[in-house]
Amino acid sequence: xxxxxxxxxxxxxxxxxxxxxxxxxxxxxxxxxxxxxxxxxxxxxxxxxxxxxxxxxxxxxxxxxxxxxxxxxxxxxxxxxxxxxxxxxxxxxxxxxxxxxxxxxxxxxxxxxxxxxxxxxxxxxxxxxxxxxxxxxxxxxxxxxxxxxxxxxxxxxxxxxxxxxxxxxxxxxxxxxxxxxxxxxxxxxxxxxxxxxxxxxxxxxxxxxxxxxxxxxxxxxxxxxxxxxxxxxxxxxxxxxxxxxxxxxxxxxxxxxxxxxxxxxxxxxxxxxxxxxxxxxxxxxxxxxxxxxxxxxxxxxxxxxxxxxxxxxxxxxxxxxxxxxxx
Amino acid sequence: xxxxxxxxxxxxxxxxxxxxxxxxxxxxxxxxxxxxxxxxxxxxxxxxxxxxxxxxxxxxxxxxxxxxxxxxxxxxxxxxxxxxxxxxxxxxxxxxxxxxxxxxxxxxxxxxxxxxxxxxxxxxxxxxxxxxxxxxxxxxxxxxxxxxxxxxxxxxxxxxxxxxxxxxxxxxxxxxxxxxxxxxxxxxxxxxxxxxxxxxxxxxxxxxxxxxxxxxxxxxxxxxxxxxxxxxxxxxxxxxxxxxxxxxxxxxxxxxxxxxxxxxxxxxxxxxxxxxxxxxxxxxxxxxxxxxxxxxxxxxxxxxxxxxxxxxxxxxxxxxxxxxxxxxxxxxxxxxxxxxxxxxxxxxxxxxxxxxxxxxxxxxxxxxxxxxx
Numbered sequence: 175x176x177x178x179x180x181x182x183x184x185x186x187x188x189x190x191x192x193x194x195x196x197x198x199x200x201x202x203x204x205x206x207x208x209x210x211x212x213x214x215x216x217x218x219x220x221x222x223x224x225x226x227x228x229x230x231x232x233x234x235x236x237x238x239x240x241x242x243x244x245x246x247x248x249x250x251x252x253x254x255x256x257x258x259x260x261x262x263x264x265x266x267x268x269x270x271x272x273x274x275x276x277x278x279x280x281x282x283x284x285x286x287x288x289x290x291x292x293x294x295x296x297x298x299x300x301x302x303x304x305x306x307x308x309x310x311x312x313x314x315x316x317x318x319x320x321x322x323x324x325x326x327x328x329x330x331x332x333x334x335x336x337x338x339x340x341x342x343x344x345x346x347x348x349x350x351x352x353x354x355x356x357x358x359x360x361x362x363x364x365x366x367x368x369x370x371x372x373x374x375x376x377x378x379x380x381x382x383x384x385x386x387x388x389x390x391x392x393x394x395x396x397x398x399x400x401x402x403x404x405x406x407x408x409x410x411x412x413x414x415x416x417x418x419x420x421x422x423x424x425x426x427x428x429x430x431x432x433x434x435x436x437x438x439x440x441x442x443x444x445x446x447x448x449x450x451x452x453x454x455x456x457x458x459x460x461x462x463x464x465x466x467x468x469x470x471x472x473x474x475x476x477x478x479x480x481x482x483x484x485x486x487x488x489x490x491x492x493x494x495x496x497x498x499x500x501x
Numbered sequence: 502x503x504x505x506x507x508x509x510x511x512x513x514x515x516x517x518x519x520x521x522x523x524x525x526x527x528x529x530x531x532x533x534x535x536x537x538x539x540x541x542x543x544x545x546x547x548x549x550x551x552x553x554x555x556x557x558x559x560x561x562x563x564x565x566x567x568x569x570x571x572x573x574x575x576x577x578x579x580x581x582x583x584x585x586x587x588x589x590x591x592x593x594x595x596x597x598x599x600x601x602x603x604x605x606x607x608x609x610x611x612x613x614x615x616x617x618x619x620x621x622x623x624x625x626x627x628x629x630x631x632x633x634x635x636x637x638x639x640x641x642x643x644x645x646x647x648x649x650x651x652x653x654x655x656x657x658x659x660x661x662x663x664x665x666x667x668x669x670x671x672x673x674x675x676x677x678x679x680x681x682x683x684x685x686x687x688x689x690x691x692x693x694x695x696x697x698x699x700x701x702x703x704x705x706x707x708x709x710x711x712x713x714x715x716x717x718x719x720x721x722x723x724x725x726x727x728x729x730x731x732x733x734x735x736x737x738x739x740x741x742x743x744x745x746x747x748x749x750x751x752x753x754x755x756x757x758x759x760x761x762x763x764x765x766x767x768x769x770x771x772x773x774x775x776x777x778x779x780x781x782x783x784x785x786x787x788x789x790x791x792x793x794x795x796x797x798x799x800x801x802x803x804x805x806x807x808x809x810x811x812x813x814x815x816x817x818x819x820x821x822x823x824x825x826x827x828x829x830x831x832x833x834x835x836x837x838x839x840x841x842x843x844x845x846x847x848x849x850x851x852x853x854x855x856x857x858x859x860x861x862x863x864x865x866x867x868x869x870x871x872x873x874x
Binding site for chain 2: 233235255258259261263265267268269270271272273274278282283285286287288340
């Protein structure tokens with residue numbers, strides 16, 4: 175067993191040069207990242223890009239083809255059972271037994287982790303306190319709405335007081351209120367020092383994470399805080415800036431804007447246009463041009479790139495690289 | 502933590518809850534085998550009796566009527582029509598109204614009275630070989646008997662007197678033969694299906710994936726899932742035996758407790774088979790198909806219906822790999838022949854070895870195909 179570097183012991187997750195091959199196919203290709211204790215780490219990427227494979231490797235289900243990983247200071251390659259004692263996992267389909275009641279689901283998962291009866295009772299009380307499942311304890315899990323199912327699943331994953339929780343698309347298919355309540359709960363728990371590893375497709379959720387990484391076809395192409403990613407030079411093509419134009423007649427404005435020299439690309443976001451323009455593009459000049467053509471303008475202002483912009487740009491860059499490599 | 506059965510208790514308790522909650526499934530899986538038993542027990546008689554027979558009696562005198570009476574009294578033939586021409590005789594067989602046609606020629610009685618050899622034509626529909634075989638045997642025997650009686654004139658005894666005595670099942674009752682074998686098929690049915698479904702359901706639901714990230718160990722999980730169904734299998738066995746003994750009046754000659762004991766390794770085999778199926782199947786429909794596939798050899802190669810002795814060598818060899826072969830030997834042995842542990846321990850051992858092998862195989866497949874995939 176390799177002795178972990180001191181820094182790996184301190185991190186919640188420390189992945190170094192992770193590789194996973196299935197036959198000739200490399201699902202995870204030299205992926206390294208580090209998640210500090212108490213972070214909410216957002217792990218993003220399109221379907222089939224290797225997110226689930228990375229989770230399986232970190233939870234000790236899938237042997238590594240190369241590299242090394244420490245979870246809560248334990249080597250996942252040699253200590254996977256101890257790792258599983260310390261982590262919680264909630265899958266996107268809320269792995270509950272629908273023909274068991276809420277209480278029975280909680281009791282089952284508690285027993286799986288060998289909690290003593292007294293501790294199990296106390297933990298169930300605490301969890302119910304936290305997520306408000308109290309009135310539903312004797313109801314079958316099948317009868318709960320999506321949001322409550324998800325809270326129950328989270329409760330089941332937390333019974334054994336793990337310091338690190340993996341949540342695989344926790345908000346897929348639940349209503350916006352339940353989605354917000356879940357995030358409030360995650361922030362509260364992370365305040366108590368619990369680390370979260372969350373995969374999601376929602377960009378607004380990615381923005382809430384304290385640390386995000388983006389995986390694209392097995393390669394990690396972004397890793398940092400949302401703010402630091404927005405500052406990446408790759409994301410802001412050299413000699414350009416982003417602006418937002420708000421106008422009542424947004425489609426007409428777009429048609430015109432696309433003809434104005436200096437505007438490199440433009441797309442509609444609700445009632446406004448997001449455009450990538452030359453660095454020295456004059457905003458007053460643009461306003462005059464639009465007014466001259468009979469288009470009212472509410473506001474024009476500089477815009478920081480959204481995380482979506484960041485990932486789109488990085489994906490284009492990566493695709494270009496892959497094409498060069500295959501030529 | 503090196504407890505390889507970790508999580509057993511939790512899984513076992515949960516599985517009992519599932520079974521209790523889904524009472525309908527349990528009820529039907531217990532009742533349907535009993536229905537099958539009723540159908541087979543009351544409805545099917547493998548002894549061939551009362552074959553529909555058409556007669557063209559061109560002679561019509563006393564000797565010819567005596568011959569027909571003897572055929573009727575054999576219980577093998579049921580004369581359901583008389584015709585007056587060869588064409589009608591043929592027609593009755595082709596149309597399926599009769600399986601056997603008997604033609605007594607016009608000179609039958611004359612020839613007998615003049616001490617000459619008289620011929621009787623027996624036409625047999627060969628579509629069903631066992632019916633045809635029985636018809637040949639009985640008509641030949643009656644012909645031989647009739648000839649001997651005329652030669653010996655009822656005075657002397659036969660030179661060789663064969664005295665067959667059937668041990669066990671002296672009346673050749675079909676239920677006695679069929680039901681002990683059916684027990685093996687029904688048990689396999691119930692337990693293999695239930696275990697396979699209980700695991701595949703968790704696959705479909707995603708709970709299996711969840712369990713694999715907990716400290717539960719594969720052996721703890723599998724045994725926890727297996728034992729409740731072992732209990733159900735045992736209960737089913739008791740039901741079947743009770744029905745067999747008291748409804749179908751099949752006498753049990755041997756020790757019921759030995760039967761129960763030797764049923765354990767068989768149940769173990771069928772449960773492990775269920776787990777093996779679940780490691781392959783990803784949906785309940787797929788599990789159903791695979792389960793049927795495993796049950797087929799048990800029906801055809803185990804000796805349940807077709808005697809293993811008459812199988813081509815390849816099927817005969819194959820029958821040694823079918824668990825039901827050994828179990829049917831055990832059930833028939835104990836129920837019909839009153840066999841004891843001295844006669845049957847090898848079958849029990851073979852089953853136990855098969856079960857262990859299958860469970861290890863299933864656990865490994867589980868690890869390689871389900872967890873890691």
